[in-house]
Amino acid sequence: MRARVIAAAIAALLAIGAAFAGSPEPHAGSKAKIRALADEIEHESDHVTALELAEWIRQRRPDLRVIDVRADSEYAAYHIPTAERIPLTTLATANFDPRSTVVLYSEGGAHAAQGWVLLRTAGVRNVFFLRGGILDWMDDVMNPVVSSDLTRYFGGTARTGAVPLPGGATQVVARMRRRSC
């Protein structure tokens, strides 16, 4: 009986303390936070592939926000369906619903990966970047070697001969092509 009372008292103290202890998230810039981020990168839980992102968009995953960090002109020429453009300079100060799943993409992935670090440091929880950027999106979803139902869903075609794409995207995509096949 005595042990139960002591255990209950400790639990009550910890619970009351919790209400005044502030956020359980490690402070931005603290060693623990930086180590945790490095760990995420090491375990590759920081990115999604183009096919995974395409599947999320098709499933209409709730609270999914696809963010294009490229230049305005590149966004205007072609962007991944449902994507909104937020440049890196405003990304870190933008407000995100803590429930939202944020996927960043750039042309090749480097800028998006840097954006990932900015957002995670700012405390946004579910952030990913598109590995290989919009180039991988083009290669794996829009114009793959073998067409999939995802390709048809997004209005792309398999990579045989000409590449008709929505709008004026064909030229941009031609420039983006970097893998020979």
Added chain:
Amino acid sequence: MIAPFTDSSIIVAGIVGIGFGFALERAGLGSAPKLAGQFTLTDFTVFKVMFTAIVVAMLGAFWASRLGLLDLARVYVPETFLAPQLIGGAVFGVGFALAGLCPGTSCVSAATGRGDGLAVVLGFLAGVAGTAALLPMLQSFYLSTPRGTLLLPDVLGVPYGVVVLAVAAVAGAGFAVAERIEAHAARRRA
């Protein structure tokens, strides 16, 4: 995207699993009649053990994170799929009430040499295999009404620590009510 199951996390999972089983058996939850008492409102051991586990884990996770020992963002939170999880919960509840054991307690029961426990283990393994085989057919329902990852502080818009205090208070109140009902049931039997 998938939890990193390195060699050491398998070992840790094994140790935690053995600890969980040990705690269940010590609480008497390897016995089907005791678990059935929860459904007839005569024995609230299941409720008390589960809420104790929730409060201990919650306080541990909160304070470990607050002291910089644990990054809560790396703790996996399952996503909510409203309709399939409601139906799944109902199916699970019916099985639980019929068998008097849930998957965890059936393993404990089988490990302590009880025949009914072993039967439930075989039954749930058959159910898992059957569901896996039918998954292509069930896929669209399985992924319907998605709500994403929900956490009480975000849903309620209340600070994390306040939710911790509220859950602990609810658990405490629940224990008090449970003991009263148990005492009442014991008096009626006597």
